[in-house]
Amino acid sequence: MAGDVLDLRGVGVRRDGATLLHDVTWAVDEGDRWVIAGPNGAGKTTLLQVAAALLYPTEGAVRVLGEELGRTDVFELRPRIGIASAAVAERVPAGETVLDLVLTASYAILGRWREEYDSTDLARAAGLLEALGCGDLIGRRFDTLSEGERKRVQIARALMPDPELLLLDEPAAGLDLGAREDLVNRLGRLADDPAAPTMVMVTHHVEEVPPGVTHALLLRKGGIVAQGKVDEVFTEEHLSACFGVPLGVDRQNGRWYARTAR
Numbered sequence: 001m002a003g004d005v006l007d008l009r010g011v012g013v014r015r016d017g018a019t020l021l022h023d024v025t026w027a028v029d030e031g032d033r034w035v036i037a038g039p040n041g042a043g044k045t046t047l048l049q050v051a052a053a054l055l056y057p058t059e060g061a062v063r064v065l066g067e068e069l070g071r072t073d074v075f076e077l078r079p080r081i082g083i084a085s086a087a088v089a090e091r092v093p094a095g096e097t098v099l100d101l102v103l104t105a106s107y108a109i110l111g112r113w114r115e116e117y118d119s120t121d122l123a124r125a126a127g128l129l130e131a132l133g134c135g136d137l138i139g140r141r142f143d144t145l146s147e148g149e150r151k152r153v154q155i156a157r158a159l160m161p162d163p164e165l166l167l168l169d170e171p172a173a174g175l176d177l178g179a180r181e182d183l184v185n186r187l188g189r190l191a192d193d194p195a196a197p198t199m200v201m202v203t204h205h206v207e208e209v210p211p212g213v214t215h216a217l218l219l220r221k222g223g224i225v226a227q228g229k230v231d232e233v234f235t236e237e238h239l240s241a242c243f244g245v246p247l248g249v250d251r252q253n254g255r256w257y258a259r260t261a262r
């Protein structure tokens with residue numbers, strides 16, 4: 001069904017007199033793997049916040065997992081969505097352990113309090129950390145981790161509630177080359193897994209787009225430049241218009257590369 005996971009119609013977001021998003025109409029179907037790309041300040045994070053039911057639009061209509069924002073209890077909706085973003089990482093309480101950070105995703109909360117977790121929860125958290133290549137970090141404090149370790153732990157947390165929708169905001173930002181490639185390959189395996197949730201990932205760089213991504217949406221100055229099947233969107237014409245520089249684009253082994261045309 002068109003837009004059964006996300007259905008945005010004529011969405012606009014304004015804050016303090018500034019237009020962050022305008023005229024965004026976008027549909028995401030179950031099983032899709034989307035990437036949202038665009039330059040700094042294009043509105044990517046704002047759009048992801050709307051998709052996460054964390055931000056209400058100023059205008060337009062938004063349905064997330066079939067529920068209309070403004071007419072649904074977002075506290076029931078949010079646990080169905082896994083999100084990894086810098087905004088979430090900044091709100092992790094000081095001293096929180098990696099295990100507790102992953103476990104508390106079951107309740108869509110940050111900071112362990114008095115909730116009860118059983119052995120199934122513990123095994124799932126440990127298994128996800130292992131699958132993301134950070135099983136050995138389970139007892140560490142999140143605030144002592146490197147940037148690359150934090151990114152992987154956050155993705156494990158986002159997957160913990162077995163979400164129907166997985167949102168990743170710049171998962172590879174701040175990673176060194178080896179860590180970026182490791183993460184892109186892991187995300188590629190996740191994208192290829194038919195049991196994995198519908199995915200939407202935000203990035204500035206087409207090099208960070210994992211193989212297996214099916215669709216792309218390009219944003220510039222709060223508006224959509226192009227959207228659709230990834231190979232129809234990641235063209236020299238669309239990427240040049242989106243980033244405001246003439247770009248040459250290559251594709252090799254399912255990965256994308258862009259550089260200024262000479």
Ligand SMILES: Nc1ncnc2c1ncn2[C@@H]1O[C@H](COP(=O)(O)OP(=O)(O)OP(=O)(O)O)[C@@H](O)[C@H]1O
Nearest residue numbers: 015016018020039040041042043044045046047204
């Ligand atoms: N309260 C606000 N008042 C005015 N402008 C705002 C406000 N909040 C955000 N903005 C602006 O909205 C624009 C979109 O921000 P957003 O974080 O969504 O962009 P982005 O594409 O994720 O950027 P980046 O790639 O740099 O992270 C930015 O230019 C930002 O400065």
